Structure formats: structure tokens, C-alpha cells
Amino acid sequence: MAVDMNMSVLIVDDYKTMLRILRNLLKQLNFNNIEEATDGSMALDVLRSNNIGMVISDWNMEPMTGIQLLREVRGDDKLKHLPFIMITAESKSENVIAAKEAGVSNYIVKPFNAETLKSKLVSVLGEF
Numbered sequence: 366m367a368v369d370m371n372m373s374v375l376i377v378d379d380y381k382t383m384l385r386i387l388r389n390l391l392k393q394l395n396f397n398n399i400e401e402a403t404d405g406s407m408a409l410d411v412l413r414s415n416n417i418g419m420v421i422s423d424w425n426m427e428p429m430t431g432i433q434l435l436r437e438v439r440g441d442d443k444l445k446h447l448p449f450i451m452i453t454a455e456s457k458s459e460n461v462i463a464a465k466e467a468g469v470s471n472y473i474v475k476p477f478n479a480e481t482l483k484s485k486l487v488s489v490l491g492e493f
Contacts (some may be wrong), residue, residue, distance in 0.1 A: 367491075367493070368424050368490045368491055368492070368493035369415065370396060370397070370489075371397070371398055372396075372398065372418030372419060372431065373398045373399070373400055373415060373416060373417045373418050374391060374396050374398065374399050374400070374407060374417070374418065374419050374420075374421065375399075375400045375401075375402060375411055375412065375415075375417045375419070375420045375421070375422075376388065376391070376399060376400070376401055376402075376421050376422075377380065377401075377402045377403070377404070377405065377407075377408040377421070377422035377423060377426070378403070378422070378423040378426065378427075378435065378452070379403050379404055379423065379426040379427065380423070381403075382424065383452075384401050384403075387421060387452075388401070389480050390445065390478075390479045391421075391482075392468025393479050394479060394482065394483055394486065394493075397479060399475075400415060400417065403426075404426045404428060404440065405422070405426060405428075405430060405431065405433050405434035405437070405477065406428065406429045406431055407419070408422065408429075408434055409429075409437055409438075411449075412438065412444055413443075417447065417488075418447070418448075418454070418482065419447060419448040419449075419450070420434075420448070420449045420450070421437065422434055422435070422436050422445055422449065422450070422451060422452065423448045423451075423452050423453065424451055424452065424453035424460065424464075425453065425454070425455075431451055431453070432451070432464060432467055434445065435449055435467045435468065435469055436467050436468075439465065439467060439468040445468075447474075448470045448489045448490060449468070449469055449470050450469070450470055450471045450472070450473060450485055450489060451464050451469045451471075451472050451473070451474045452472075452474075452475060452477075452485070453472070453473075453474060453475065454474070454475045455474070456474045470486075470489045471485045471488055473485050476490065
């Protein structure tokens with residue numbers, strides 16, 4: 366099945382510079398329909414009021430973290446099918462395990478580049 370490059374991708378990070386970097390990397394990969402949120406609760410509002418095709422979220426945010434957002438998404442019948450990629454500066458195995466247990470689709474450790482992002486997207490969405 367072909368990947369819909371026009372699908373809406375929600376990027377979530379409380380650090381504006383990271384949002385800009387993610388947006389630029391996604392555009393390099395030909396994703397142009399990008400929504401932003403600066404924390405988990407804002408992301409939930411966006412998810413519940415828009416037709417989002419995938420979530421890429423940072424783990425470390427306040428007041429709602431990425432792992433809390435992931436659990437909310439997986440617990441919501443309308444959202445639980447969404448591909449969800451977690452980004453974190455932490456490579457601790459307990460974090461990876463917690464994210465997997467919560468239903469994460471894939472996991473990226475910072476720093477990363479377009480090639481790494483693409484390989485994670487391909488593993489979640491298929492070749493594009």
C-alpha cells in the first residue's frame with residue numbers, strides 16, 4: 366500500500382527549535398501537511414479536532430509528557446490506530462520498554478537526521 370504523502374502529521378514538542386527541525390526534515394521527505402502542538406494536552410485537542418494520519422512526539426514535555434499522550438491516544442477508540450513515533454534524548458532501556466508497552470509504533474533517540482527519521486517512518490508506514 367502506498368504511503369499517503371498528503372496525510373496530516375502531528376509533531377509534538379515543547380521546544381520550538383525541535384518543531385522547526387522536525388518540520389524541515391519531514392518536508393525533505395515530502396510530507397507537507399504538518400500540524401504542531403507544544404504539549405500533550407494541546408496535541409490531544411488537535412488529534413480530536415483534525416484528521417491526523419500520524420503522530421511524532423517528544424517524550425519530555427510539561428504538563429503532559431509524550432508517554433502520557435501515547436497512553437491517551439492508545440486508550441481512545443478513534444485514535445488508537447494512529448502510527449505514533451516517540452522521540453527522546455534518553456536511550457535508557459526502561460524508557461524504550463515503557464514506550465513499547467504503551468503501544469509506541471517506533472522510537473527515535475536524539476540526535477537524529479533525515480535518514481534515521483526516514484528509516485523509522487518506513488518501518489511504521491512502509492516504503493515511500
